[in-house]
Amino acid sequence: MRTTRGLYVGMVAVGIAVLLAASPARLRAQQTSDAVRIGANDLGGVVTSPSGPEAGVWVIAETTDLPTKFSKIVVTDDRGRYVMPDLPKATYSVWVRGYGLVDSPKVQTVPGKSVNLTAVVAPNAAAAAQYYPAIFWYSMLKIPDASQFGSQTDIPAKVIQSDWLTVMKNRSCVGCHQLGQLSTRTLPAALGEFKSSEEAWKRRVQSGQAARFMVTPLAGPLGGAPFKYFGDWTDRIAKGELPHSKPPRPEGVERNIVVTTWEWGDPKTYLHDLIASDRRSPTVNAYGPLYGSPEYSTDVYPILDPKQHTVTHFKAPVRDANTPEALGPGHAADAKPMAPSAYWGDEKIWDSKANNHN
Secondary structure, eight states: OOOSSSSSSOOOEEEEEEEEEEOOOOOOSSSSSOOOOOTTTOOEEEEETTEEESEEEEEEESSSSSSSOOEEEEETTTEEEEEEOOSSSEHHHEEEETTTEEOOOOOOOOTTOOOOOEEEEEESHHHHHSEEEEEEHHHHSSSHHHHHHHHSSSSSOOOOHHHHHHHIIIHHHHHHHOOOSSHHHHHOOGGGGSSSSHHHHHHTBBTTHHHHHHHHHHTTTTTTTHHHHHHHHHHHHHHHOOOSSOOOOGGGGGGEEEEEEEEOOTOOOOOSSOOSTTTTTTTTTTTOOOEEOOOOOOOOEEEEEEEEEEEHHHHHHHSSSSSSSSOOOSSSOSSSSSSSSTTTTTOOOOOOOOOOOO
C-alpha cells in the first residue's frame, strides 16, 4: 500500500534508538573522509556532494522484502560518515535526504556493504523547501493583528486574539493532524472549482466523516473568519511564496538517533495510540509486540511484531452483536461523510463500535 494517499495518521510504527558510541576506522581508501567499519548486518559509508562531505543529512534504507515495509534512518556525522546498524536480511533501496538537498537516486544494496553516496544539492530554494517540516509552511499562515479583534471586522466581537491563537496553534485542526504538508498547503483539484480559495476552504472542511469537527471551530466561535486567512495562505504558496526561515540540520547528539519504521496501518484508518510496555516497568514486554488503538476509525487493531516484522490483527469484541457504531453525536466522527472527500469520495471509511485508546 502507498503511504502518500490522503490525509491519515498511523500507517507507520516508529522505533527510535540512540547510538552511544561508534568506532570509525581510518583507511587510506577514502580521500575526502575516513571510511567506516561495519558488520555483516550493517551498512556504512560516506555522503559527499560537490561541496565535500555532507554533515547532518539523513541516509534512508527501505525494503519491501520483509512481511511489512521496513525502513531505517540514520544521520551523517561532521565528516559525512554514517553507519546503518542491525538491518534484517533483505535488499534495500538507500538514498540521501537533507535540508538544502533533493533526494538522491536510490541505490540497491544488501547489509554488509560499504556504500558511499552522492548527495544532490537542491537547484533552487523552492526545490529545497519541499523537504521542510510542515510547521515551516504552516507558520506562513497570517494571524490577525490584535487591533482587528473586538472591532468592526468579520471576526466576532467577543473573540480575542488569544482565542484565535488557541484554535490555530493548539486545538481543532492541529489537535488531530499536522498542517503545512503538501496535501494541506495546496487545494485538491477533486474538490471542484470555486470563485475563491476562501470558498474552497469552506468546502474542504466539510469533507468526510470528521467534517463536523473541522467546520465547528472555524465557523462557530470564530464566525467563519479563518477561511479568508487559509485561502490567502494557500494562494500565496501557489504563487511561489516560501517559508520565511530554513530548518537547521541535526547537530550534536541529534546525529546519534536511529529511527526504525514499519508500515502496519491502513490508509483508510488511523491510530490514536500504540503501546509496547508499561512506563512503570519499561522492561515489560521487551522486544514484544506493539499494539495499536485506532480509536473511532475501526474495530480492527493492528499488532506489530518488531522482530519478525509481521503484522496481525485483533478485532475488538462487543458484548451485543447489535451494538451501534460509536459514530455520530457525542463521538469523534459522524456516521457518514458530510460531503465527499477529495480522496475517498462519499465512501464511509470509519465504522467502529468499540473505542479503546489508552
